[in-house]
Amino acid sequence: MLPSPKSVVLSPARPPGIPNWAKIAASFVISAVLFWLAVRQVDLGQLVGALRDANYAYVAAAVALYFVDLAVRAIRWQVLLARVGPISGRRLYPVLAIGYMANNLLPGRVGELSRAYLVGRRENVSATAVFATIAIERVVDGLTVLVLLFVALLLLPNSAPQAGQLTAIANLAAVFFGVGLAGFIVLLVWRRFWVRQASRLLAALPSHYGDRLAVLLDRFISGLGVLRDPGQVGLTLGLSVVIWTVGAGAYLLVGAAFNATITPIGAIATICAVNLVTAIPLAPGGLGAFEAAAEQMLVLLGVEGTKAFGITIVIHAVIFFPVVVVGLFALWRMNLPLLATTSPPREIEPSADAVP
Numbered sequence: 001m002l003p004s005p006k007s008v009v010l011s012p013a014r015p016p017g018i019p020n021w022a023k024i025a026a027s028f029v030i031s032a033v034l035f036w037l038a039v040r041q042v043d044l045g046q047l048v049g050a051l052r053d054a055n056y057a058y059v060a061a062a063v064a065l066y067f068v069d070l071a072v073r074a075i076r077w078q079v080l081l082a083r084v085g086p087i088s089g090r091r092l093y094p095v096l097a098i099g100y101m102a103n104n105l106l107p108g109r110v111g112e113l114s115r116a117y118l119v120g121r122r123e124n125v126s127a128t129a130v131f132a133t134i135a136i137e138r139v140v141d142g143l144t145v146l147v148l149l150f151v152a153l154l155l156l157p158n159s160a161p162q163a164g165q166l167t168a169i170a171n172l173a174a175v176f177f178g179v180g181l182a183g184f185i186v187l188l189v190w191r192r193f194w195v196r197q198a199s200r201l202l203a204a205l206p207s208h209y210g211d212r213l214a215v216l217l218d219r220f221i222s223g224l225g226v227l228r229d230p231g232q233v234g235l236t237l238g239l240s241v242v243i244w245t246v247g248a249g250a251y252l253l254v255g256a257a258f259n260a261t262i263t264p265i266g267a268i269a270t271i272c273a274v275n276l277v278t279a280i281p282l283a284p285g286g287l288g289a290f291e292a293a294a295e296q297m298l299v300l301l302g303v304e305g306t307k308a309f310g311i312t313i314v315i316h317a318v319i320f321f322p323v324v325v326v327g328l329f330a331l332w333r334m335n336l337p338l339l340a341t342t343s344p345p346r347e348i349e350p351s352a353d354a355v356p
Contacts, residue, residue: 028107031288038291042309050258050310058257062250062318069246070096070323076239079232080133083225085125094330095119101327104285104320112138118334128216132223136184136236142177142279144240145272152269156301188224195221247271254315260303270297290316 074089074096081087095118103111112134120127187194199214226232248267255262262270277293278286291312298308331337 028283031283034282034288034292038288038295038309038312041305043306046306047310050307051314054257054310054314055259056257058253059314059318062253062257062315063322065246065250065253066319066322067326069243069250070100072239072243072246076236076243077133077137079235079239080136080226081119081130082229082232084129084133084223085123087119087123087125091122092119094326094333095122097323097327097330098334099327100323101331104324104327107281107284109281118336122334126219126223128219129223132220133226135180136224136226139177139180139184140236140240141244141275143181144237144244145275146177148241148244148268149272149276152265152272155265156269184224185227187221188227191218191221244268244271244275250318251315254311254318255298255303257314258307258311260298260307260311262298262301262303266301270294270301273297285316285320287316 071089071093074093077092077096078087078089081092095115098118099111099115101111102114103109113131115134116127116131119125119130195214195218198217202213226236245268248264248271251267251271252262252264255267274286274290274293274297278289280289282289291309294312294315295305295308298311299305303311
């Protein structure tokens with residue numbers, strides 16, 4: 001018998017391995033190298049001129065479109081959370097903004113953990129089950145990006161050698177995300193079997209640790225319940241296509257601000273390639289990795305190097321600064337400090353002290 005859910009509180013543990021400071025330092029070093037690779041051949045004088053001459057009305061429109069993207073993501077998350085609790089997209093929107101703000105300002109993609117923590121605290125639901133929906137979201141995003149990228153590569157000229165390299169990276173990522181989705185389905189279909197096996201394997205641990213971990217696994221699998229409903233899965237996939245198409249629209253608008261010729265297919269290929277590269281958590285906000293991937297894709301699409309870098313840094317600013325401002329405002333409205341976003345997803349008992 002598993003212990004009562006209300007009795008479960010996961011205490012943060014520090015598994016042995018590479019120290020966190022070393023991982024963070026390595027991520028910043030890699031990001032710095034990638035940023036240098038992106039900027040090394042940029043003519044600073046031409047870059048200043050391109051930034052000065054850009055039409056920032058298009059940039060403002062791109063910012064507005066980015067928040068539309070965020071709204072559709074909130075609706076999709078509402079669909080994924082349907083089996084966890086009836087939570088409206090309106091309630092989820094500020095939590096998404098806080099999560100993205102945390103990812104932009106803090107290392108290690110802690111924003112994903114903060115989203116689970118905040119929804120668990122605000123809505124009195126299992127934070128572990130919420131985290132499972134975020135894991136589904138990541139896998140669905142990865143698979144959607146890959147499908148869009150493969151379609152875009154079929155429609156784009158593939159004479160450049162970089163196109164072949166990008167296809168190879170996409171093939172590798174397809175295996176990774178495909179295995180992830182298959183793993184979720186296996187856990188969900190044989191839920192009781194895996195919980196029983198986990199309980200047996202964890203029996204060697206002190207009971208208060210083994211029981212907690214077994215319950216958390218059970219709650220995580222419960223958060224995967226949306227995968228049982230074909231209608232909700234189809235809606236999730238459809239919303240994901242909308243999300244990435246809207247995101248590509250922001251790239252198009254920034255390109256127009258610089259009077260660059262970027263087709264809709266080219267914008268989709270660019271945002272998909274950038275997402276694949278920045279999926280690996282390096283420096284906060286994908287700094288360095290974003291610049292290297294976006295600039296190379298734009299050059300591949302025929303945009304001149306310095307102008308491509310100018311477009312890249314403006315696009316990055318569009319998806320970085322506005323959501324940081326909104327996220328900090330939402331955090332202030334909830335009367336929480338920034339470091340609250342680094343809390344691990346733990347189980348929260350229902351109480352009258354939920355965050356408003």
